[in-house]
Amino acid sequence: MTNPLQRPVLTIGLCFIVALLEGLDLQATGIAAPHMAKDFGLNAAMLGWVFSAGLIGLLPGAFIGGYLADRMGRKWILTVAVVLFGLFSLGTAHAWDYSSLLVARLMTGLGLGAALPILIALTSEAAPERLRSTAVSLTYCGVPLGGALASLIGMSGLGEGWRAVFYVGGIAPIAVAFALVAWLPESQAYRTRGTAVTAGNSTVAQLFGPGQASRTLLLWLACFFTLTVLYMLLNWLPSLLMGKGFTRPQAGTVQILFNLGGAAGSFLTGRMMDRGHAGRAVCIAYAGMLVALAGLGLSPSFGLLVLAGFVAGYCAIGGQLVLYALAPTLYPTQVRATGVGASVAVGRLGSMAGPLAAGQILAAGAGVGGLLLAASPGLVVAAAAAMALLGRRAPKPEANASQEVAS
Numbered sequence: 001m002t003n004p005l006q007r008p009v010l011t012i013g014l015c016f017i018v019a020l021l022e023g024l025d026l027q028a029t030g031i032a033a034p035h036m037a038k039d040f041g042l043n044a045a046m047l048g049w050v051f052s053a054g055l056i057g058l059l060p061g062a063f064i065g066g067y068l069a070d071r072m073g074r075k076w077i078l079t080v081a082v083v084l085f086g087l088f089s090l091g092t093a094h095a096w097d098y099s100s101l102l103v104a105r106l107m108t109g110l111g112l113g114a115a116l117p118i119l120i121a122l123t124s125e126a127a128p129e130r131l132r133s134t135a136v137s138l139t140y141c142g143v144p145l146g147g148a149l150a151s152l153i154g155m156s157g158l159g160e161g162w163r164a165v166f167y168v169g170g171i172a173p174i175a176v177a178f179a180l181v182a183w184l185p186e187s188q189a190y191r192t193r194g195t196a197v198t199a200g201n202s203t204v205a206q207l208f209g210p211g212q213a214s215r216t217l218l219l220w221l222a223c224f225f226t227l228t229v230l231y232m233l234l235n236w237l238p239s240l241l242m243g244k245g246f247t248r249p250q251a252g253t254v255q256i257l258f259n260l261g262g263a264a265g266s267f268l269t270g271r272m273m274d275r276g277h278a279g280r281a282v283c284i285a286y287a288g289m290l291v292a293l294a295g296l297g298l299s300p301s302f303g304l305l306v307l308a309g310f311v312a313g314y315c316a317i318g319g320q321l322v323l324y325a326l327a328p329t330l331y332p333t334q335v336r337a338t339g340v341g342a343s344v345a346v347g348r349l350g351s352m353a354g355p356l357a358a359g360q361i362l363a364a365g366a367g368v369g370g371l372l373l374a375a376s377p378g379l380v381v382a383a384a385a386a387m388a389l390l391g392r393r394a395p396k397p398e399a400n401a402s403q404e405v406a407s
Contacts, residue, residue, distance in 0.1 A: 015119045023146020032162035036270040057109020059348040066341020078118040083136035085111030086173030093166035117341035124328035125189040132326040137270025144262030171179025206335040216350040225382035232354035254309035261313030269318040288315030293372040319400035
């Protein structure tokens with residue numbers, strides 16, 4: 001029997017590993033893309049659909065994963081999601097033509113999307129109230145660290161054997177799924193909520209009922225615009241830097257610093273929120289994003305560009321962490337994973353809109369400065385929505401949400 005004091009640590013540790021694998025897979029396609037295009041004879045438009053297929057899968061995956069986790073259990077739906085993205089990552093390595101490649105990436109995205117809201121709900125419910133934001137931040141640190149690992153693989157040249165990246169991204173999640181079955185405790189908050197759910201409480205009513213609609217809409221608004229800017233940077237940053245005359249290794253270095261800054265921003269923002277400085281965390285994240293965007297567009301030297309990249313990652317992913325830490329506090333246990341999943345799904349719409357809008361703005365001749373300027377109003381809207389959410393958190397979290405029981 002696991003010591004009760006060890007259960008939150010075990011839950012957070014296992015969820016961190018899943019998040020690390022998620023971050024690795026999210027950027028693996030970008031690393032493999034040049035060699036994948038050569039093997040399959042893909043042009044730029046076809047390659048764009050390979051990228052988009054994974055992102056399209058993330059959207060329904062986030063909502064469906066959260067919905068099922070509220071009805072069938074956090075542990076088992078997370079395990080299924082991890083197996084799903086592991087199997088279809090292996091499927092990507094074994095794709096035989098363009099169509100099979102698209103299906104593999106779509107299904108991988110479905111599993112990745114389903115996992116994230118469950119990770120957030122699980123870690124929020126496992127930790128004591130005073131450390132909930134820190135727990136979510138520690139788990140979410142895995143995503144940018146997995147992205148940094150993917151960038152290192154790309155810089156090392158291992159991406160040339162592109163199938164190897166997807167073998168790692170497939171075998172590791174399946175191995176972790178066995179660990180989840182053996183050691184991940186089910187959420188005590190989920191277990192005790194089972195008899196409290198009434199048949200008349202539909203999901204829509206619980207997300208948009210009296211006093212709940214404003215929370216849900218503000219959260220969706222903030223998630224959409226924050227992820228619009230974040231994924232604009234993740235997708236376009238290397239190309240923008242190389243367009244300014246920097247080399248591919250220099251662009252890769254900035255991207256690694258962006259991800260490391262994101263890990264630092266995730267953790268430190270979570271600690272700030274748990275210490276009662278949530279408003280300050282919001283101001284730092286969104287004001288810092290505006291400053292960092294200007295720095296990326298105007299930095300005359302590589303040293304300043306590296307600093308701007310680190311700050312951009314710190315603030316962009318720190319801003320996302322604010323929302324992910326807030327989301328579980330806005331909903332009761334019986335609809336928590338659904339509420340978080342819906343907000344993640346809406347954020348995924350932003351993650352698709354950002355790169356597309358950036359492409360159109362650049363094609364219109366606005367340049368890097370014009371692109372970064374166009375992103376600024378969305379950040380102001382997201383910051384205002386996040387500040388408004390701070391006063392709408394549930395006043396009394398469940399008393400037992402910090403405890404876990406052995407599965």
